[in-house]
Every structure is written in structure tokens, then in C-alpha cells.
Amino acid sequence: MAEIRLDKFLADRTSYSRSDVRNLLKNGAVSADGRIITEAKQKINPDTQEIRLYGKKIHGGSLLYIIVNKPQGCICATEDKKHKTVLELLPEELRHKDLFPAGRLDIDTTGLVLLTNDGQLAHQMLSPRHHVPKYYLVTLAEKFEEDYIQKLSDGLVLADGTECLSAQVQKLDDTHCIICLHEGKYHEVKRMFAALGNHVNHLHRAAVGSLLLPPELPPGGCMEIFTKDIEKLLKADSFSVLCKQIILAFSSYLINDRP
Ligand code: URA
Numbered sequence: 725m726a727e728i729r730l731d732k733f734l735a736d737r738t739s740y741s742r743s744d745v746r747n748l749l750k751n752g753a754v755s756a757d758g759r760i761i762t763e764a765k766q767k768i769n770p771d772t773q774e775i776r777l778y779g780k781k782i783h784g785g786s787l788l789y790i791i792v793n794k795p796q797g798c799i800c801a802t803e804d805k806k807h808k809t810v811l812e813l814l815p816e817e818l819r820h821k822d823l824f825p826a827g828r829l830d831i832d833t834t835g836l837v838l839l840t841n842d843g844q845l846a847h848q849m850l851s852p853r854h855h856v857p858k859y860y861l862v863t864l865a866e867k868f869e870e871d872y873i874q875k876l877s878d879g880l881v882l883a884d885g886t887e888c889l890s891a892q893v894q895k896l897d898d899t900h901c902i903i904c905l906h907e908g909k910y911h912e913v914k915r916m917f918a919a920l921g922n923h924v925n926h927l928h929r930a931a932v933g934s935l936l937l938p939p940e941l942p943p944g945g946c947m948e949i950f951t952k953d954i955e956k957l958l959k960a961d962s963f964s965v966l967c968k969q970i971i972l973a974f975s976s977y978l979i980n981d982r983p
Contacts, residue, residue: 726769727767727768727769728767728770729764729765729767729768730745730749730754730763730764730765730766731745731746731749731764731765733768733770733775733784734748734754734777734782736784736950737782737783737784737950738777738782738950738951738952739952746764748777750762753777754775754776754777755776755779756773756774756775757773757774758774769785770784770785770786771785771786772785780951782950782951783842783951783954786821787840787842787845788821788823788839788840788842789838789839789840789842789950789953789954790814790818790823790839790840790946790947790948791839791935791938791941791946791947791949791953792813792837792839792946793834793835793836793937793941793942793943793945794813794829794834794835794837794929794943795813795834795944796831796943797832798810798812798813798831799831800825800827800829800837801825802823802824802825807831810825810837811823811825811839813944813945813946814946815946818946821841823839823840823841824839824840824841824846825837826839826840826845826846826849826850827849827850827858827908829927829929830911830914830927832926832927833927833928833929834926834927834928834943835861835927835929835937836929836930836931836932836936837929838932838957839946845954845957845958849933849957850908852889852906855889855907855960856906856932856933856957856958856960857904857905857906857931857932857966858904858905858906858908858929858931858932859902859903859904859929859931859932859966859967860902860904860905860927860928860929860930861900861902861927861928861930862900862901862902862903862913862917862926862927863899863900863924863926863927864899864900864901864922864923864925865899865922865924865925866899866921866922866923867899868898868900868901868922869922870895872893872901872922873893875920876890876892876893876903876916876920877891877893878890879891880916880919881919882915882916883915883919886909886915888907888909888916889906890906891903891904891905891906892904892963894963896971902930902967902971903916904963904966914927928974930970930973931969931970933956933957934956934959934960934961934965934966935949935953935957936966936969936970936973937973939973
């Protein structure tokens with residue numbers, strides 16, 4: 725990436741306006757490679773310099789982070805002969821930036837998918853070692869039984885002997901719940917409910933870490949996210965806090981069964 729003005733870089737990548745940024749600079753809140761910068765028009769290169777605001781690294785440069793609300797029928801791949809891919813949800817100018825989906829949702833699962841060219845962040849998000857929580861709104865075919873909560877918390881063993889990590893679940897009504905997983909095995913949620921004798925009719929990923937899919941982002945929609953939200957992707961808030969936020973954000977989903 726070419727050099728750009730420091731005030732523009734910060735205003736583009738944070739929630740601060742250009743004039744807020746000028747004040748932050750005056751107050752000595754911004755550093756480039758460890759040196760305080762106070763000049764708004766100072767040029768920086770985000771690819772080679774480390775920019776910090778109040779000591780927090782501001783991601784930038786050629787690393788991109790886009791979230792999409794994956795619709796049904798679309799697959800988490802970079803190319804496919806048969807199906808539309810999540811890459812095709814992006815505007816043309818973003819299709820050739822080496823973006824890839826950080827993790828996979830099934831073709832019929834909807835919701836939050838991160839597209840990035842930051843291999844390190846994708847690895848952190850997906851590595852079982854980091855246990856980044858992933859939250860799904862589940863629509864079941866049969867009634868949610870109270871004993872699911874304990875069984876899922878104990879860690880289910882699937883039909884083929886696969887052992888699942890402990891999962892948290894909150895019942896919403898007779899056929900809806902929120903489940904939180906700390907790993908991402910193949911068809912895991914569907915296979916978990918199959919092992920419990922139920923069937924998943926629909927699955928929607930509502931949050932990753934403590935980042936909620938913005939409820940105003942329509943199916944098929946995408947948006948770039950910046951430092952504040954990228955940090956949320958890797959941060960685990962308490963299950964009950966996230967459930968409350970998901971219920972508030974997705975109340976229309978629960979009524980209509982689709983976002
Ligand atoms: N679990 C599933 O079964 N499917 C998904 O798409 C994601 C989690």
C-alpha cells in the first residue's frame with residue numbers, strides 16, 4: 725500500500741472522525757513504530773509501519789477484514805464450478821485481494837463469515853487451541869428437551885465415536901436455541917442434535933468471539949470491519965452476555981425463522 729496521511733488512515737480505521745483524530749494526535753495518543761506523532765498530515769505506510777492509538781495496534785495496510793451474511797445456497801470457498809461462493813458476494817474491487825473465508829459454514833447454513841487475507845488472524849480464529857466461541861441460532865425439527873443442556877455441557881460423543889468439546893446451549897422456545905461451540909468439526913451442530921435424537925432444520929451463525937453479525941446486514945450483504953471489531957472476533961465474553969445480545973439483535977429472526 726502506498727503512503728497515506730496519518731489522520732486519514734486513523735479516521736478510516738476507527739470510529740473517530742478526522743477532527744477527533746487531530747485532537748488525539750495533539751494529545752500524543754498516536755505512535756508510529758514507537759515514536760509519538762502529532763502531525764495530522766504526516767505520511768505513513770501501514771504495510772511497513774506499526775501504528776498504535778493509545779498503545780493499541782491499528783490494523784491496516786493491505787490486510788483486509790470483511791464480514792458477510794452468508795445466504796443459503798452459497799459456499800465457503802474461493803471458487804467453485806457449480807455453486808456461488810462467498811467471494812462472489814463481494815464488490816468487484818474486493819474480489820482480487822487474496823481474500824479467503826476463515827472457516828466454513830455448510831451450504832444451507834446462513835450467517836457470519838469472515839473473509840480476510842490475514843492468515844495469522846484466520847489461524848487464531850480457527851485453531852482449536854484458541855477456543856474462539858462460535859454462536860449459532862438453531863431451529864429444531866422436534867421439541868428441545870431440557871436434558872440437552874447437561875448432555876451438551878458434558879461433551880457429546882457422536883454416532884461415529886467423535887468426541888465433542890463441551891458446548892453451552894440456551895433454550896429460546898420449544899424449537900429454537902442458541903448453541904456456543906469452541907471448535908468447528910464437520911457438520912458439528914447438526915451431528916450433535918442428531919446424536920440427541922433431534923434434527924436441525926436451520927442453522928444461522930449469529931456471532932464469533934464477541935462480534936455479532938450486524939442485524940442490519942441483509943443476507944448476501946458484506947461490510948469491512950476495523951480494529952475494534954477485529955479484536956472482538958477473538959474475544960470471549962460470557963455466554964449469557966452474548967445470548968442476551970443475540971436475542972435482542974435477532975428477535976425478528978426468531979419470529980420469522982429467517983434473518
Ligand atoms: N455446524 C454445522 O453442522 N454446520 C455448520 O455450517 C456450522 C456448524
